[in-house]
Amino acid sequence: MLRTKHYEKDTSDVQLRENLDLLEERGAEAHLRELTYKKVVARLYNSKGKLALTWEGPYQVIEVVQEGPCILANLDNK
Template identity: 60%
Template sequence: MNRAILEGLKRRISSVHGVWVDELPSVLWVMRTTPKTTSGESPFNLAFGTEAVLPLEMVFLKLCTSNYERGHSEEGLRANLDLLEERRARAHLRALAFKKVTARIYNRRVRPRPI
């Protein structure tokens, strides 16, 4: 995880040292809201049961943010929380399947040595 944070900071900061403090929150936001390959879900989604709304989406309104109604939103959040355990279980199964495929590909190249 630390390596991923450092790589994200290196991409954003080329030669100016000391600016990393200002860029750290945006790098962490990206890491929390980007879906991961193994589970197919973002860590934010697995923790809170809903997709994150970017601050920029509140400034430049999209269809989903312009039609926001508090009552419907709260009902949707409750429904998402009810399905959260199921979503986590599905993500866990996807991660296990990904690891199994990765192990199969790795083991295909391994040649046993005679003793």
């Protein structure tokens, strides 16, 4: 009985519309946060890191230093 006693239809409808507007706004904000997050993750995933290739294309071994490292050159001897 207490709920129906304090119920006002006009006020209730206005509050429901405001809550619906806020819900749509929060959904849009969440969507923007998701896009930002995906952009950061894609940038980190696609970045060249420590193990990225430094030599592109064919190369020639010029000299073997001891038993591991090699001196390399492009086919243009660079």
